[in-house]
Amino acid sequence: MNPDKSKTSQRKKEHLELCLTDDVSFKRKSTGFENYEFKHYAITEVDIAKIDFTGEFVGKKIKYPFLISCMTGGTTEAENINAQLALVAEELKIPIGVGSQRQALENNEFVNSFKIVRKNAPSVPILGNIGAAQVTQFNSIDPINKLLEMIMGDALVIHVNPLQELLQKEGEINFSGFLDKVITLVNNLKVPVIVKEVGSGISEEAAEKLLEAGVKGIDVSGAGGTSWAGVEILRNKDDQNNYLWDWGLPTSYCIKEVFKLKKNYKFTLIGSGGIKNGLDAAKAFALGVDIVASARQVLQILHKYGVEKTADYIQSIFHEISEIMYLTGSQNLNDLRMNKLIRKELFY
Numbered sequence: 001m002n003p004d005k006s007k008t009s010q011r012k013k014e015h016l017e018l019c020l021t022d023d024v025s026f027k028r029k030s031t032g033f034e035n036y037e038f039k040h041y042a043i044t045e046v047d048i049a050k051i052d053f054t055g056e057f058v059g060k061k062i063k064y065p066f067l068i069s070c071m072t073g074g075t076t077e078a079e080n081i082n083a084q085l086a087l088v089a090e091e092l093k094i095p096i097g098v099g100s101q102r103q104a105l106e107n108n109e110f111v112n113s114f115k116i117v118r119k120n121a122p123s124v125p126i127l128g129n130i131g132a133a134q135v136t137q138f139n140s141i142d143p144i145n146k147l148l149e150m151i152m153g154d155a156l157v158i159h160v161n162p163l164q165e166l167l168q169k170e171g172e173i174n175f176s177g178f179l180d181k182v183i184t185l186v187n188n189l190k191v192p193v194i195v196k197e198v199g200s201g202i203s204e205e206a207a208e209k210l211l212e213a214g215v216k217g218i219d220v221s222g223a224g225g226t227s228w229a230g231v232e233i234l235r236n237k238d239d240q241n242n243y244l245w246d247w248g249l250p251t252s253y254c255i256k257e258v259f260k261l262k263k264n265y266k267f268t269l270i271g272s273g274g275i276k277n278g279l280d281a282a283k284a285f286a287l288g289v290d291i292v293a294s295a296r297q298v299l300q301i302l303h304k305y306g307v308e309k310t311a312d313y314i315q316s317i318f319h320e321i322s323e324i325m326y327l328t329g330s331q332n333l334n335d336l337r338m339n340k341l342i343r344k345e346l347f348y
């Protein structure tokens with residue numbers, strides 16, 4: 001194999017290993033969810049048994065508004081992980097994203113590591129994934145269509161990751177012309193385009209530009225969960241005190257800011273970055289997201305406990321959300337978005 005091409009696979013392998021073993025969380029920054037409390041509603045009339053989370057995402061029915069975030073593909077280990085994550089998605093009827101398909105553009109060796117997702121999850125929404133750096137370099141949409149066909153993808157996710165590229169020795173930091181390429185994709189692909197960060201967050205200003213370009217979904221992927229600067233700093237064996245480890249906009253802030261754009265644009269707001277339990281997820285919904293997403297926590301649970309326990313874990317998140325809905329008088333997720341949170345400092 002061409003050494004440059006095998007480098008992509010090697011990098012993916014190192015990312016997976018670091019996300020399973022080392023502490024790659026933010027060090028001095030959090031999601032900000034801890035600054036909020038739910039308003040307890042003493043006269044609730046909510047019937048927990050009637051709470052229904054089913055909905056639609058990229059044109060398909062889903063049972064829970066929970067997305068298994070784009071993570072992996074392009075290595076032997078990735079095929080095994082994707083096979084299992086897809087089983088979880090199919091069992092729960094939830095959407096799943098594949099990791100960057102860049103490697104599959106370079107050669108055919110690990111194409112099955114992506115295809116396995118559609119094989120094991122025939123009925124759920126599956127999201128293709130490619131980086132902004134690659135999008136910027138394309139002269140035609142054919143390669144993107146090829147990536148989507150590979151997984152019979154229901155949407156294309158473009159990840160914007162300037163911080164990660166900045167810290168990667170082999171990183172590509174020229175994104176000039178990116179928005180024009182996004183417009184071309186939006187206008188020519190048969191499926192919607194979603195843009196996500198990878199843990200540094202998307203601001204209102206950035207989201208508005210993307211929505212003007214015609215993007216149909218924004219996944220804020222904010223700070224407070226996995227630090228991709230941290231992952232690259234560990235890969236490079238650089239100084240762990242590098243200020244960039246904690247760079248980024250906290251998840252709760254991004255959700256609040258990007259949600260404001262719902263007034264003028266129709267889009268799906270996805271909340272991710274450090275969402276680990278039902279309480280975090282419920283706060284994300286209360287701040288305005290349509291769907292929550294999680295990456296590293298799901299990967300670690302899968303690695304430790306397997307498919308069934310991972311499915312149980314995701315269901316437990318919705319069990320907790322149901323409890324919170326009952327205690328806040330919210331019969332559905334729309335009710336939960338109606339002024340149910342209070343900033344903690346206002347209690348005292």
Ligand SMILES: Cc1cc2nc3c(=O)[nH]c(=O)nc-3n(C[C@H](O)[C@H](O)[C@H](O)COP(=O)(O)O)c2cc1C
Nearest residue numbers: 069071099100159198221225226273274294295296
């Ligand atoms: C092992 C691993 C690999 C990832 N690879 C990708 C990727 O290829 N493309 C992408 O868009 N995001 C990727 N991400 C980023 C996640 O989708 C997510 O945006 C980020 O990790 C923050 O979410 P978290 O705090 O729940 O982990 C990856 C995350 C993990 C843990």
